[in-house]
Amino acid sequence: MSLTLIAIICGGLAIIYGIVTSRQVLSASAGNEKMQEIAAAIDQFNVLDLVDVIVITRGGGSLEDLWAFNEETVARAIASCSVPVVSAVGHEIDVTIADLVADARAPTPSAAAERVVPDRVVLGRELQASVARLQSALRQRTRRV
Numbered sequence: 001m002s003l004t005l006i007a008i009i010c011g012g013l014a015i016i017y018g019i020v021t022s023r024q025v026l027s028a029s030a031g032n033e034k035m036q037e038i039a040a041a042i043d044q045f046n047v048l049d050l051v052d053v054i055v056i057t058r059g060g061g062s063l064e065d066l067w068a069f070n071e072e073t074v075a076r077a078i079a080s081c082s083v084p085v086v087s088a089v090g091h092e093i094d095v096t097i098a099d100l101v102a103d104a105r106a107p108t109p110s111a112a113a114e115r116v117v118p119d120r121v122v123l124g125r126e127l128q129a130s131v132a133r134l135q136s137a138l139r140q141r142t143r144r145v
Helices: 033-046 063-070 072-079 097-101 109-116 120-142
Strands: 004-010 013-017 020-027 055-058 087-090
Touching: 033 055, 033 063, 033 072, 055 063, 055 109, 063 072, 063 087, 063 097, 072 097, 087 097, 087 109
Parallel strands: 004 055, 055 087
Antiparallel strands: 004 013, 013 020
8 A cells, every 4th residue: 555646736736635735836827827837737746756646627617717728738748747647627528638638537626536536445444454464474473483
C-alpha cells in the first residue's frame, strides 16, 4: 500500500493532495494567461515527479469559460506528461480537447475524485492485513531466537 499524491489543477489553480495535507502550488490568471498557467502546472508536476496522478478539472461553464482546455498548449502538455492525467472539465455533456488527450476522462470533477482516491474501507482492510502479516512475521522470528 502506498500513499497516493494527487495534483488537482482546477482552472489553473494547482493543489497537491495527500492523505492529510494539501498545499497550493500556483494560482491562476484569466484569459490566455490561464491556458499558459494550466500547461505550466502540468509541466511542473511532470518534471518534479511529486504526484502519482494529475486531475485537471473545472466545473461547468460557458464555452468561453472552458476554452483554455481546448488550447493546443494545454493539450500538448497533457499528451507529453509521464504522470497519468484524468480530465474532468465541465459537466457530463461538455467535451474538451483536454478530455480527448488525457489518459482518462471523468464526466464531472466529483467523479474524477471518486476515481483516483482509494476507498477508505478497502484501505482499512489492506492496512489490517499488513499489520496481521507483520505480527505473524515477528512472532515467527521471535520463536527462532
